[in-house]
Amino acid sequence: xxxxxxxxxxxxxxxxxxxxxxxxxxxxxxxxxxxxxxxxxxxxxxxxxxxxxxxxxxxxxxxxxxxxxxxxxxxxxxxxxxxxxxxxxxxxxxxxxxxxxxxxxxxxxxxxxxxxxxxxxxxxxxxxxxxxxxxxxxxxxxxxxxxxxxxxxxxxxxxxxxxxxxxxxxxxxxxxxxxxxxxxxxxxxxxxxxxxxxxxxxxxxxxxxxxxxxxxxxxxxxxxxxxxxxxxxxxxxxxxxxxxxxxxxxxxxxxxxxxxxxxxxxxxxxxxxxxxxxxxxxxxxxxxxxxxxxxxxxxxxxx
Amino acid sequence: xxxxxxxxxxxxxxxxxxxxxxxxxxxxxxxxxxxxxxxxxxxxxxxxxxxxxxxxxxxxxxxxxxxxxxxxxxxxxxxxxxxxxxxxxxxxxxxxxxxxxxxxxxxxxxxxxxxxxxxxxxxxxxxxxxxxxxxxxxxxxxxxxxxxxxxxxxxxxxxxxxxxxxxxxxxxxxxxxxxxxxxxxxxxxxxxxxxxxxxxxxxxxxxxxxxxxxxxxxxxxxxxxxxxxxxxxxxxxxxxxxxxxxxxxxxxxxxxxxxxxxxxxxxxxxxxxxxxxxxxxxxxxxxxxxxxxxxxxxxxxxxxxxxxxxxxxxxxxxxxxxxxxxxxxxxx
Numbered sequence: 001x002x003x004x005x006x007x008x009x010x011x012x013x014x015x016x017x018x019x020x021x022x023x024x025x026x027x028x029x030x031x032x033x034x035x036x037x038x039x040x041x042x043x044x045x046x047x048x049x050x051x052x053x054x055x056x057x058x059x060x061x062x063x064x065x066x067x068x069x070x071x072x073x074x075x076x077x078x079x080x081x082x083x084x085x086x087x088x089x090x091x092x093x094x095x096x097x098x099x100x101x102x103x104x105x106x107x108x109x110x111x112x113x114x115x116x117x118x119x120x121x122x123x124x125x126x127x128x129x130x131x132x133x134x135x136x137x138x139x140x141x142x143x144x145x146x147x148x149x150x151x152x153x154x155x156x157x158x159x160x161x162x163x164x165x166x167x168x169x170x171x172x173x174x175x176x177x178x179x180x181x182x183x184x185x186x187x188x189x190x191x192x193x194x195x196x197x198x199x200x201x202x203x204x205x206x207x208x209x210x211x212x213x214x215x216x217x218x219x220x221x222x223x224x225x226x227x228x229x230x231x232x233x234x235x236x237x238x239x240x241x242x243x244x245x246x247x248x249x250x251x252x253x254x255x256x257x258x259x260x261x262x263x264x265x266x267x268x269x270x271x272x273x274x275x276x277x278x279x280x281x282x283x284x285x286x287x288x289x290x291x292x293x294x295x296x297x298x299x300x301x302x303x
Numbered sequence: 304x305x306x307x308x309x310x311x312x313x314x315x316x317x318x319x320x321x322x323x324x325x326x327x328x329x330x331x332x333x334x335x336x337x338x339x340x341x342x343x344x345x346x347x348x349x350x351x352x353x354x355x356x357x358x359x360x361x362x363x364x365x366x367x368x369x370x371x372x373x374x375x376x377x378x379x380x381x382x383x384x385x386x387x388x389x390x391x392x393x394x395x396x397x398x399x400x401x402x403x404x405x406x407x408x409x410x411x412x413x414x415x416x417x418x419x420x421x422x423x424x425x426x427x428x429x430x431x432x433x434x435x436x437x438x439x440x441x442x443x444x445x446x447x448x449x450x451x452x453x454x455x456x457x458x459x460x461x462x463x464x465x466x467x468x469x470x471x472x473x474x475x476x477x478x479x480x481x482x483x484x485x486x487x488x489x490x491x492x493x494x495x496x497x498x499x500x501x502x503x504x505x506x507x508x509x510x511x512x513x514x515x516x517x518x519x520x521x522x523x524x525x526x527x528x529x530x531x532x533x534x535x536x537x538x539x540x541x542x543x544x545x546x547x548x549x550x551x552x553x554x555x556x557x558x559x560x561x562x563x564x565x566x567x568x569x570x571x572x573x574x575x576x577x578x579x580x581x582x583x584x585x586x587x588x589x590x591x592x593x594x595x596x597x598x599x600x601x602x603x604x605x606x607x608x609x610x611x612x613x614x615x616x617x618x619x620x621x622x623x624x625x626x627x628x629x630x631x632x633x634x635x
Contacts, residue, residue, distance in 0.1 A: 033401040035341070035408070100600055109339045112401050113539065114599050116341060120536050121592025127585035235532075239412050242405045277420045284409040288394065291406065295398050 003150040005268040011157050011226060013264020014164035017257035018219035019237055020244035021171060022212025028188040028251030029208045032111040036093065037216060037241065038234030039122035044086040044217025045224040045233065046130055049137060051085075052078035068155035070138045071225065079221055083214045090213035091206060093118055119235070126231040134228040137221075160222045167215060168257045175253055180207055188251055240267070240283040247290045249300025259298060262286075306446050313449035315565060316558070320456040321518035323557035325538045327463050327550060328510030334548035334609065335471065336503040337483040338392075339400070342407030343511060343538045345414035348530035349387050350380035350512025351519035352418065355431045358520070365431075366424045373435055377516045384512020385505045392504035397497050403504075411535060418527040430526030434519050452521055459517060460554060463510065467550050479503055533588065537564065540595050548609030555607060564591075 019041055026034045055074035056063045062074035097114055106114075144152035153161075175181035180203075186194040187204045195201045216234075223233055244263045248255025263283055270282040290297065325347055332338040340346070354376035362368040371379075391410055395403040418425045425431065437455050441448045470476050481489040482496045490496055519525045537560065545556020567587050575583040598605070 033405055035404075097596055097600070104600070106599075106603075107337075109337065109400055109404070110599060110603070112339055112341075112404050114596050116536070116539070117592045117595040117599070119592075120532070121589045121596070124585040124588035124592065128582050128589060131582060132585075239409055242408070246402070246405070278416065280416050281413050284413045287406065287409050291394050291398060291402060295402070 002272065004152060005272050006265065007147075007151050007153050007157070008271075009265030009268030010261060011153075011160060011264070012267060013261035014161055014257075015219045015222050015260075016237065016240045016244050016264050017260025018164055018167060018215045018222075019234075019241045020248065020256040020260045021168070021253050022216050023241050023245040024248060024250055024252065024256045025184075025208050025212050027245060029184060030098070030111075030205065032108050032115065033242065035112065035115040035238065036119040036122060037115075037212065038236075038238040039119050039126075040086055040090060040213045040216035041220040041223065041234035041237060042126055042229075042231055043089055043122065043220070043234075044082055044213070045220030045229045046126055046231075047085045048075070048078045048082035048217065048221045049135060049224065049229055050078075051081040052137065054078075065138075065140065069159065070140045070142050070154075070156050075137060075221075075225075079218065082221065083217045086213045086217035086220075087210040090209040093122075094205070094209050119238075123231055123235055130231065132231055134230045136228055137225050156225055160226060163218070164222070164257075167218065168253065171211065171215070171253050174211075180204070184208065236280070239280065239287070240264075243283040243287040243290070246295075247286060247297055249297030252297070252299035255297060255299035310445045310449045313446075313453045315562075317449070317453045317456050317521055318518075319558040319561040320453075320460050320554075321514055321521060322538065322541060322561050323460050323554040324456075324463060324514035324517060325511050326541045326545065326553035326557045327460075327467060328507045328514060329538055329542050330507075330547060330550060330553040331467065331470075331503055331510065332507035334542065334553070335476065335483070336479045336500055336507075337400075338396070338500060338504050338507075339404045340407045340504075340507070341404045341535060342391075342409070342411035342414075344530040344532060344534040345407070345411030346384050346388060346508050346511040347515035347518070347534065348414050348418060348527075350384045350515030351525045351530070352425055352431070352515075353383040353512070354380040354516035355434045355519050355525055356424070358435050359431060359433055365422070365426055373437060373520055376520070377513055380516035381509040381513040384515070385509030388508025388511075389501065389505040391508075392501045396500050396504065411530075411532065415527055415530060418530065425527075428527060430524060430529075432524045434523050434525065436520055436523050456517065456521070459513075464550055464554065471550070475499075475502075536592070536595070537561075540591060543595060543598050543603075543605055546605030546607035546609065549605070549607045552605055552607035552609075556605065559606075 019037065022040065023034060023037050026032070026037065052071075052074045055077055056072075061072075062077070063072040065072055097118055098111060101111055101114055142154040142156060144154045144157075146152050173181075175184060183194070183199045183204050184207065186197070186199055187201055191201060194204075219237075220229075220234065223229075223237075227233075240260075240263050244259040245256055246259075247262065248257070248259035263286055266286060267279050267282045271279055325343060328346075329340065329343060332340050354373075356367040357369050357371045357379045358373055358376035359368040360370050387410070391406055392403070395406045418430075419428055421427075436442070436452070438448055438451045441451065478489065478494050478499055481492075482494065482499055486496050538557075541556040541560040542553055543556070544560055545554070546552030571580060571583045571587060
């Protein structure tokens with residue numbers, strides 16, 4: 001067996017994990033499965049692409065590759081802009097749709113259905129603006145460096161893994177060590193009680209959207225940098241995201257990341273053993289086994 | 304009226320009625336029981352492929368082609384899809400409500416993948432052709448052919464409608480409604496909520512499979528591209544527009560939304576230059592997505608809405624009792 005599949009799996013898994021953190025947070029705090037989360041990944045990637053080419057036209061020096069990487073300073077700058085814009089988009093969708101449904105006291109399943117409608121609208125809007133043709137951050141080819149043990153990775157891939165690891169640690173610290181993190185966990189335990197105890201539930205909800213959308217945007221940029229940017233890129237990740245969120249245990253950030261890596265590695269293994277065309281079925285099989293054997297997930301609590 | 308126009312209207316209505324059958328199936332799952340199925344396209348596809356495999360003539364390059372009668376294909380489609388729905392439901396209905404949504408989404412993705420990749424059974428991306436059409440011997444006479452096919456679909460829809468209305472008003476249907484409105488109360492009365500939900504999910508799935516089969520036999524050709532998430536979304540829009548929980552609403556919504564859809568396709572073809580049509584088609588989906596969200600926000604009951612009281616026993620009570628026992632609206 002080719003050891004390279006471990007590297008491929010880890011990289012795909014890091015992207016799935018970052019996206020699954022957003023799913024698991026909206027699920028545990030807003031209490032619904034958000035089918036529109038994949039669109040935050042696609043929108044994040046396209047927004048970063050637009051901002052990056054804007055910076056590139058403003059100053060050509062920003063396009064010059066930084067050190068061993070395939071991109072210039074325009075991309076890191078664009079990521080900051082895109083994270084802010086994607087978070088803004090998530091807040092906008094919440095104000096126009098989910099917030100109103102919450103005010104009407106709609107059933108959870110109506111929220112799920114609304115997220116399904118929003119997902120279709122957002123995805124088709126991307127297709128309308130950018131067409132369905134794949135685009136890339138950079139056409140430059142990168143040489144994969146040997147890491148020992150038969151593993152190879154490009155500098156971009158190693159950077160993506162390092163950033164994913166840093167982000168997970170940062171989010172974990174945010175949730176466990178800060179005041180807003182404690183508020184988030186309190187709301188996830190019991191929203192009414194948290195509100196009575198003086199926690200600003202609306203601020204917590206805004207934080208959840210900003211955090212989830214920001215991480216989704218970064219996952220989208222990674223996917224765009226390492227693979228390609230398409231309107232369907234987020235939608236195609238949705239099933240792996242849900243599988244990872246449930247496998248990790250709803251509400252658990254380290255669980256979502258670990259489960260994301262597991263799903264990514266399983267997909268890479270599946271591609272090696274049965275062929276790339278069956279990749280999308282791997283997440284479904286994992287989902288079925290989790291629901292059968294341990295529906296509360298690895299780090300979740302039984303209800 | 305010219306013959307072409309009648310034939311076109313008959314074609315349009317036949318197609319709309321195949322969607323009406325899907326809507327009736329979804330109405331059993333969602334409208335009556337509150338089960339959220341995000342994989343309608345997958346279940347419809349199972350029905351279409353099973354019926355196609357059973358009824359097409361023997362094909363050398365793939366499995367099957369058993370050349371069985373069309374009715375056998377339709378029954379097989381309903382049975383196979385009902386069984387698949389039962390398995391998915393058995394796996395998820397005892398868990399959280401939206402795990403079913405996620406699992407059905409997975410089913411749709413996986414069915415699409417199998418249809419695309421399992422070439423030796425499904426014909427791969429090219430699909431299955433030469434699916435026998437009812438009254439194929441009359442194909443030379445477009446008017447008679449299209450009217451007879453429309454007749455077949457009308458019979459299917461009317462029979463289903465009568466059966467489902469009967470079920471809705473039966474003790475079984477009223478238990479489903481009770482579980483949806485107040486599960487704790489239904490459990491306290493000794494009703495096994497999980498079992499009733501599972502039965503409703505399997506019946507709804509079987510109807511979707513039947514819908515897929517009738518559509519496949521009407522069009523005569525199926526391919527994986529017919530069963531993308533957009534189909535799920537269209538069926539949902541039909542049910543929500545018509546009024547979920549109401550079988551007549553499901554049929555009305557199907558005809559109405561399919562009409563809007565077909566008309567907007569015509570408008571795009573005539574308004575936009577050929578190189579911009581793919582873009583305009585994407586915009587059409589955006590508008591319908593926004594429309595669905597708007598209906599959920601503004602008029603969640605749809606056009607017809609659900610009948611509040613279905614029990615004939617309650618109708619016999621005094622009006623004062625009836626007001627007191629009226630269930631709360633489900634969409635508040």
